[in-house]
Amino acid sequence: MKAGSRFLNAVSAFALSTGLVVTGAGVATIAGTSIAEAAVVRNIEVRGATRVSPETVRANITIVPGKAFSNTDIDASVKRLFSTGYFSDVNITVSGGTLVVRVSENQLVNQVVFNGNRKIKDDKLQAAVRTQPLGPYSETTIESDIQAIKAAYAAIGRSDITVTTQTAPVAEGRVNLAFVINEGERTKIAQIDFVGNSAYSDGRLQSVIATKESGLFSFITRKDVYNPDKLRADEELLRQFYYNRGYADFRVVSSDATLDPSTNEYTITITVEEGDRYDFGPVTVESTVEGVSSDDLKGLVASREGNIYKAKDVQQTISEISRRVASQGYPFARVTPRGNRDFGSRTIAVDYLVDQGERAYVERIEIRGNTRTRDYVIRREFDVSEGDAFNQEMIARAKRRLEALGYFSAVNITTAQGTAADRVVVVVDVQDQSTGAFGIGAGYAAGSGGGLLLEASVEEKNFLGRGQYIRVAAGRGTDSRTYNISFTEPYFLGYRLAAGFDLFKNETDFDDDNYRYEDQGFSLRVAAPITENLSTTFRYNFTQLDYSGDLAELSAPYRRVVRDSPWTRSSISNTLTYNSLDDATLPHEGILASVTNEFAGLGGTSDFYKISGKAKFYYTLNDEADLIGSIGGSAGHVVKTTGQMEVFDQFQLGSNDIRGFERNGIGPRMANGDALGGQTYFTASAEATFPLPGLPRDTGLRGAVFADAGTLYGNTVNLFGEKAEGLDSSLRASVGVGLIWASPFGPLRVDYAVPIAKEDFDNVQNFKFGISSTF
Structure with missing residues (x-):
């Protein structure tokens, strides 16, 4: 029985036992009185729990004796009990002044083993699954574990893996669980094609991206493994390649991977629009911050009129101006580049506007995803800490430093609203890689x-x-x-x-x-x-x-x-x-x-x-x-x-x-x-x-x-x-x-x-x- 159906049954049983009527409009009442005002119990009785203590059950429901509750509390209590993973069924009813919680316990997992795996060792798979020895046996969790195992194999180029499970009872309420793995053949990349490129050949663009066609040493380098996330990263590499060579209008139209089941090989097709090539037009610096002179900042400009337009020159200029202005006592100053394309001359004029940005402070830096690298190793790459002025350029600089370390396969930094309007939470998501x-x-x-x-x-x-x-x-x-x-x-x-x-x-x-x-x-x-x-x-x-x-x-x-x-x-x-x-x-x-x-x-x-x-x-x-x-x-x-x-x-x-x-x-x-x-x-x-x-x-x-x-x-x-x-x-x-x-x-x-x-x-x-x- 699904959790949602069991929840509806529990609500229905509660309604029948208390005279509760649920109208078509979804309002629960007893003789015209809201359930929050009428439904109060004196005690809570737990039935069916043998391995899990009644205290644990009571601790996972939101209903408290002597306090009014509603159907929302019933909903939350059932969900919390199911989320523990210890129960296969939950039923809540009211008998007089007693709330009766009936549960059916899941079996416990005695041991988790992996059979058929040669390419990935047991300890790696054990870290990928959520089902653990002495934990509850949950069909939902096991299905999630199967997908996690498949994802681990897909990362090494084995997308046609199959995973099944076998159980063997070892004692009352306990089972051994085995994940049976058929690793299949390794998928390869037969061909990488580009469509829409004229300035650069397929071979030149293939040298830019990280995904490679299968070759003699692919079994060592693993660069011929198809991964959707890796392909998204390749799109960004292509953008940076073109942006730094004057193609400011470049975009990736699509990137598709097609698997041939007969050969177990992918063909990847990346469609691009290159656009025109631009040079830098007139470059100026304007400052609206009192005490900061535009003339003093012009020497920091890396982009020069007449040179090929390069996005990295713009980024370098933003970084240098931000650092200089912050050192002069303006930590909230913001540097914004404004580009003006001249399609006739194929130039981009850039004006760097320095203004006083909104006052904001870093409330905290939240680090996620680091399973191996310690938090302080990541934090020390930031020039800001909790309580400092928030500066977007300093955050971007920290991202570049983290990527340059070589410890992570992916680094993503986002911001979220803090506890006040002028507080910012910096969220750092990383993925550790082998070093x-x-x-x-x-x-x-x-x-x-x-x-x-x-x-x-x-x-x-x-x-x-x-x-x-x-x-x-x-x-x-x-x-x-x-x-x-x-x-x-x-x-x-x-x-x-x-x-x-x-x-x-x-x-x-x-x-x-x-x-x-x-x-x-x-x-x-x-x-x-x-x-x-x-x-x-x-x-x-x-x-x-x-x-x-x-x-x-x-x-x-x-x-x-x-x-x-x-x-x-x-x-x-x-x-x-x-x-x-x-x-x-x-x-x-x-x-x-x-x-x-x-x-x-x-x-x-x-x-x-x-x-x-x-x-x-x-x-x-x-x-x-x-x-x-x-x-x-x-x-x-x-x-x-x-x-x-x-x-x-x-x-x-x-x-x-x-x-x-x-x-x-x-x-x-x-x-x-x-x-x-x-x-x-x-x-x-x-x-x-x-x-x-x-x-x-x-x-x-x-x-x-x-x-x-x-x-x-x-x-x-x-x-x-x-x-x-x-x-x-x-x-x-x-x-x-x-x-x-x-x-x-x-x-x-x-x-x-x-x-x-x-x-x-x-x-x-x-x-x-x-x-x-x-x-």
């Missing part, structure tokens, strides 16, 4: 100490839900071994300071040179943001270096190093980093630059001052072809402060700086081939990358052409009368091609470079295989 990773990497380095390199690592970006980062890695090469441990607390002492440490140990056997090199040590670091794009990092570094080998085979500087080992280096350093890249993995636009100052001499063997820097600028050369260009450069200089500079304190250059040369392959060198390093270096590079023609872009394969140049020269090491080559500057250069693969195991890269300018004593390495990086 742990196990990685296996491989590389190859030629020359002594090189060969095949393998590394295994385990990392967690949200350790114990506290937002902490930890990584443990170990590597083994043909002639080398590496060990690393890193830990970072992103909010040290409650401030936005990322504090952490790194422990390392490296061992290398240089068989060709008959000596062994080992270094081990640690680094303590604290990083702090200065602006959204600029940050600074302070480090204390300690390294112990140990050389051993056949002294007769080494040059004088190395004989001294080996004879006097171990050496220690104790230094402090500061790095200033600017990062405006639009994407950390495959940047299309932006600058990544850093400058490091290091001073050694806080005890230990080394005494020197080093300054070094590097920068790389990315720019999209052709958007449709996804052709990305980059130019970069680096430089460094080291000087001794007191005493003798050691060989290992100087700069070394190789394949990571100028491709086509071995590690330590260029620069000053002894007659026997020992690399001395140099006091000064410069490098420059230019590169263009592009998707490989004829291959789906979802493979993650890109080609590259590049040119590198640089030099390493100068030496302050005592040569003990021996002669060395390359002490003066001499330009090296190379050109080459590369293959970049965004593999499921991390970004990998293979380069083939040919030196076009070199010295006779340089060591050449044409092939290079290893991890790809933005620098």
